[in-house]
Amino acid sequence: MTVTDRRTILKAGAMLPFLFASTDEVLGQTASPVSPFPYGQPIGQYPQPEFIRDALRLHFGSALQDKSKLFDGWDKDIVAYGMAxxxxxxxxxxxxxxxxxxxxxxxxxxxxxxxxxxxMGAHRYHALGTHTGGKSPTHAKIMFRGQTIYRVNSAGYIVWRNSNHDHGFRESQLDYFRQPSAAGPVRSWAPDPFAPSVSVVQLHTPATGMTEHSIRDIFAQMQNAFNQPRKRSDFWRNFSPSAAICGLNHDDPLKPMPLSALVERDQSLRAGLNRFKMWTEELIVCGDHVAHLYRLEGKHSGGAISGKPADGRDIVLREQAVYRFGSDNRIAEMWINHDRRLFEQQFGKGS
Incomplete structure (x- = not known):
């Protein structure tokens, strides 16, 4: 398995949140006509990882010029799962x-x-869009997230896909903006990823001078400090005192909170969970931005959590976070997406 390291913002009008996976239903089908894409023909023995990667990249990239070109990369007999x-x-x-x-x-x-x-190609993404169209536009800036798995044939067309996009995450944001109390913008989006003058290079080239190696080293030290009570202060030292934390306020998921709110949440969980640990599952570094997939573990043998008394059970919490480092080489912004359903399964009523 190979992993490409290109993480860029594409102005694709396509909902690339959805992936294509393979099934036996397409194994015996006849290859489609020659693909019009530059790398439409595999070189040498098929399949090659580079050919599959380029076919998918070109499929997505063609939508930069014209959103309808997204459809050109699909085989006429494509089989798609996850949409219905x-x-x-x-x-x-x-x-x-x-x-x-x-x-x-x-x-x-x-x-x-x-x-x-x-x-096969598997694609994970998050996406941004402004809800200005349709019958009931909210003019809200919405974030999407999801994964898709694809199968590509020898002509470079997608013949099978299986999408897993987080409808609940998207709808919860739209529901918030439909509320009468949600008038006006929640945050400033700086730099604005929707502005035509903001290029991919400007958004993803670190202004801090930090390297990917130095950032990964910081996160390794942070996990070590998080898991050792005596080093707790070393963990928080990597955040700027003025860091903005988004994702903690469930009534207003995009509202920035001060670092103290994250500290208070950590203290609350530690009061209820013994042997509280963090484990990194994936870390993606792009310029001065970091995407972090991790889990938190502990035994609920301390105080109550979300009103639920301790019962001695082992607890697992899963979260994703995106960080931005500032000019002082410390975390200036953090966006948290946590598995609310998993949390409620363990701490909700009747759990």
Missing amino acids: PQPIGKDMLRAFYTAVFEEFPDFRLVDDVMLVAGD
Whole structure:
């Protein structure tokens, strides 16, 4: 398995949150006509990881010029899972994405990582868009996230896909902005990723002079400090005192909170969980931004958490966070997305 390391913001009007996976239903199908993409023909023995990667990148990249070109990379007999209770074909896929483009005309994709194995490609992303279209526009800036798995044939077309995009995450933001009390912008989005003058290089070239190696070293030290009570202060020392923390306020998920709010949450969890540990599952570094997938573990043998008394059970919490380092080489912003459903399964009523 190979991993490409390109993490860029694509101005793709396509809802790339959805992936294509493979099934036996497409194994015996006839190859499509020669792909019009530059790397439409594999060189040497098929499949090659580079060919699969380039086919998917070109598929997504073609939507930069024209959103409708997203559809050109799909085989006419594509089988798509995850969009409906049953598999759907190209016509229904086209109808779905056309509706998405109408509701979010400025849809942007943040390409986090792509994995390639055999004739399969797996793509994880988060995306941004402004809800200015459709019947009931909220003019809210919404974040999307998800994964998709694809199978690519020898002509460079996607013949199978399985998408897993987080509808609940998107709808919870739209629901918030539909509330009467949610008038006005929540945050300033600086630098503005929607502004035409802001290039990929400007957004993702570190202004701090930090290298990927130095950032990874900081996170290794942070995890070590987090897991050792005597080194707790070393963990917080990596945050700027003025750091903005988003994702802690459930009534207003995009509202920045002070660092003290994150410290208080940590103290509350530590009061309830013994042997409280953090484990990194994946770390992606892009300029002065970091995407962090991690889990928190502990035994609920201390104080109550979310009103639930201790019962001695082992607890696992899963979170994703995106960080931005500031000019002082410390974390200036942090966006947290946590698995709320998993939390409620362990601490909700009746758990």
